[in-house]
Amino acid sequence: MVLRTPSVLLLVFLASILARPLQADDPLHQQIDQIIETASLGAVAEVATDGEFLRRVYLDLTGSIPPSDVARAFLDDAAPDKRAKIVDRLLTSPQYIRHMTNVFDVMLMERRAEKNVKNDEWRKYLYDSVAANKPWNELAKEVLGADGTDEKIRFATAFYFARNGEPNLLTRDVGRMFFGMDLQCAQCHDHPLIDSYYQSDYYGIFAFLSRGTLFTDKDKKVFYAEKAEGDVSFTSAFTEEQDKTFPRLPGSFEIDEPFLLKGEDYTVAPADKVRPVPKYSRRAKLAELVGQGMNRQFNRNIANRLWAHMMGRGLVEPVDLHHADNPASHPELLELLADRFATMNYDVKAFVRELALSKTYQRSLDIPSSLPELAAKHEPQLEAWKAKAATLAEAVSKAEETVLKLGEKIGAADDDADPVYDELTKSNAAVGEVRKKSDAAAKALTDAKNQLVAKQAIATPLSEASTNANKAAELLPGEKELIALAQKLKARADKIAAEVAAANKAVTDKTPAANTSAAALAAAKSAAEGIKKRFDAARAKVRELETQFAPATSVYQVAKIEKMLVDSQVATAELAISYTKLTATQAPVETELTKQTAELSGARKTMQAVEAVLAKMKTDLLAAKKAAESMTAAHAAVAKQYATRQEIATLTSQATASAAIAASKLPTDTELKTTLTSLTKRDAQLKAEVAELQKLVVQKEQEAKVAVERMTVAQSTTDAKAKELAAAQATVAPLEKTHTELNAKATAGRTELSQLSEKLTSRWETRFFTNRLDHLSPEEMAWSMMRATDFLQAQIAAGKAEADKTLPIDPKKPDDPARLAEREKHVEAYVYEKVKGNLAAFVKLFGHAAGQPQADFFATVDQALYFSNGGTVLSWLNPSGNNLTARLNKLEDPKAIAEEMYISVLTRRPSDQEANDVVGYFGSRKDDKVGALKEMAWALVTSAEFRFSH
């Protein structure tokens, strides 16, 4: 299965669906856009504004928002190719290296604690790899192949070390990170929630890794070590079925392995305190296979992960859950990306560049306005599409059946090979046993032979010495000492001769055993070789069937993809149609509601006006009533007073008249006269008083009459108004009722519309028809906050000062690009070292736990409290040097402040409203400009836009 060239079937299929057939040499970004636009039926979002694009591309390629001066310059740049230019510039920046180092670090290590290799060392390995733009397959090969012995890539061993070399943990993470498949639960049984992850998938990877362990040498240095033996079999926790497997990559077949006879399978045999080195390493094989890039799932995984990095979301999401029941949103695109990334020789930078240049990457956050056109255009096709989908479903199940049948056949052939393999294993174990015996016998023989040679080496000179000494003794018979010596020598020579004879006999005795056991070993070997041949034959049958598998799956996959595309188009169109329809039915309801609301409010106003007048009238009436009452009472009081006075006056008058008569009859009675005078005076007074009172009574009577009349009039106008109000109320009531009904209808419609709109947004963003809101990672957030507040500014200045010393610019060559690049890299590294602690603090708060997937968004109260009340971020907002608040504080014009603040923090200019808000804020904080600056800047760095918009 050579998968590095795009599947021919796939290309034919893509050609058939796209408006303009894909040309193999079209730039990838154009191919991406064609596929997405075809799938979206044309309803893609507008191109993002310059600010939105710049923020996004800065974050995705360098891990931070842009500096304000860069942002300002970019916004004001009129060059048409400025976007492509900035992409290329960022790809060559040291920040790109740092950011991608972080991306790969988090992806592969998930913030695990360091073990044996320091995290900084591992990161340096990644940093150097990214800086060299090491192809992904090579990086993967190094990471999976490193065992610590090659110093050049020793730090790459961190992947194994941080997981303690534990085969189960490694299996899970190799599955997730390099193949996009989380097989965790398939460890004990076929995945309980996902039907097509099988235990055999898990154990296929496990078999590559199960022979490995960590090894510590006498200098306490840790290595990865491996044994030459150990086969993998497994039992389901649910069904207790047993099975076994050779190493196998996901979606691929068990590999054929070299057969090594026991005793010939190690380069360095295992022994105490010795790191064993097998002749054939399964783990090296894994690294090699991965490095070849032949595995489609390996290619899909990395293409999808890099896509997710740039686009905010994988085509398959979660990125480690590639699975038949969790297909890519655009499977045809995933296949294309996987193929193209492989043909680009796994060049991460070039691939990421293509993604950044696509229109798909550059879409705005907004939902497109062209939905009605789309709906109208595609509604007539719906039925035909559905019919097509039904036909395709049949094709899919047919193709699936073929694949399944073939799978069963392969399984059966595999099962046939199983017992032969068991035999082979047994016979190889026998080879090991026989070899032990044979080795022992051979060693015994060799020992005996060595013994013989050694004895012979002594015997020969001794025998000569004895012969010569005895000859000499014969010649000098008187020399007693010589004779004794000769006799001694003879005795010794005889003894050694006997020993030689014994040794000789031992050699003779041991030879047959050695020969027999050597023959036994040869026989055992040949038996094993014989079984190996049978096994090879059985495997060949499996292999033969396997070759048919790739074309069959290819047909199946293309059929499936085609069906999914039609299904997806139906779903997209249906959503657009129902959204458009609902919008259409909702519109007149809203219009009518507006109209009725106006009518109702008119009627209500009229009614309220009458009510107001009536209320006034009622008040007036009440006043008039009170006035009438008091006037009438006043009249009555005066009348009563008048009556009393008149009575007195009458009596006084009568008394005066009588007194006058009496006085005329007693003219001398002075007393009487005086009394009369007095009476007369009083009488006149009283009369005058009565006359006054009478006037007053008339006046009061008149007044009371007027007041009563007024009251009567007021009463009648009030009554009339009350009637008018009743009439107005009668008009309002039915209006009110219909309005309430209509309002309920409109509200229900709006709810439905908003739900539908949510669905639509979700579909549009998960399919990349519009840009997805993506949250900043902990590091991105830290860098961006330090950038927005310009806390970095002081660090950068210090880094530059250091570079001036260590990497000064040659005045003769001030523009030397190599030197400038070197300086840039130096300054970046300097700043990184300085702010490491801040990055760590953000990771602690915003990162997931070690060993957990790191991509998901989560919000905890302690994060908000850290920003609101914690010292770190608040201190960055204190004016200092030329940081954000210091810079803003130097500006006078509030509008200029608003502009600089929004560009620095949100990479865009403020709207008029926003600028006015800033002006207003200063208005309310005249006493404390710096306080106001800090507060507003704080509010913007903690806003949802800062966290999500890119």
Added chain:
Amino acid sequence: MKKCTYACGTEEHVISRRQFLGDVAASAGVVGGLGVLAGPASAAKLAKDQKRVIVVNMAGGLSQLESWDPKPQTDTGGPFRAISTSVPGMHICELLPETAKQMHHLAIVRSINTKENDHGKGGYAMFTGRRQTPAADYPRIGAVVAKALTPETSPLPGHIVISNGGSGGRSNDSAYLGPKYASISLGNGKPPQNTDLPKSITEASDQQRQAFRRKANDRFTLRRRTAFTDAYAANYEQGLELMKRREIFDLAKEPQADHDRYGKHDFGRHCLLARRLLENGITFVQVTHSNYDTHNENFNFHLEQLGEFDGPFARLVADLADRGMMESTLIVVMSEFGRTPRINNRYGRDHWGTAWSVCLGGGRLQRGAIIGKTNANGTAVADREVDHGHMFHTFMQAVGVDSTGSFDIEGRLMPVADPSSTPIGELLA
């Protein structure tokens, strides 16, 4: 060596990706299984009905023979007597006289066999409901409870572990459920971190900056609004709310009489704090009593330790019952394992996962029940053997969480409890 088969992948079969807010609506965030939890309820109702859990961790391994499963007059029984309890026929060790009076609120499971005799592995099994394996990590019970039961809108941390060193910081025990459900460690009266406005910021200034932030958010969310933007924005409001309510972490606010009743020692204070937290709507509280790892002098240690445990624990049970909280609160007293029936030559008992007990009560659990039994001298389970998996399922069911359902973690379905195990049905009322 079987090949995998390939399932058909139509759109309909796509794993249903529930939205973030969907979890809020279901209030439990559990999907599938048999009894999906009830829908949204009003805040007041939630406050009253919200289920809670308190776990008392008898660290080191409480002896079942000196507590819930005494075997007096046997070769393994040790010196202590069994006493009767408020439940007719139920006897527990004489070291727990106060608790004995509260047993009508509680139940005992006497037939636990986890087959784990290692502190770490035993604790892992009991607190996660799964056996520890190298390739996987599972959330602790507090994280599971917090995720399943804490209303999404609550400003309060759902998972609190009371300990002496409690810094108010977040720990790392929620595995795939995410840091939101990791425990906050509390002790010594310190509230969660950063719940105080710094001196440099006045109330007025705080209000102004928060208002400006809200306005910025409102503008942005008009353009695009998601569950995440909502959650992020809401988080600041929850922070402000928590600042207002930081007193609930302040034990000094409890009446002096209660301080006297619970005692001045750590365990007493921690029980009282637990009561205060549960009453104020914290979903999960863990209190630890240490240390029961009595390889030496088992009997003296238990005499002393349980003497400290008995009173405060009994009062906590009685108080929760008095306040009508038993229906909504699960109480669990457990360890990583029990202790050997065999008494070693240092008068100690050793690690023993083979036949031991857990005391639990409240929620849906039957009061006064005894589940399972050990043989005459406690050396083996004689009836109804259960393990950590059954216990974990039962804990969840006791507070209405469907233990056969799964959490949807951003598209990954994660079973609430071990799918190959089941709850103890007969213990659930």
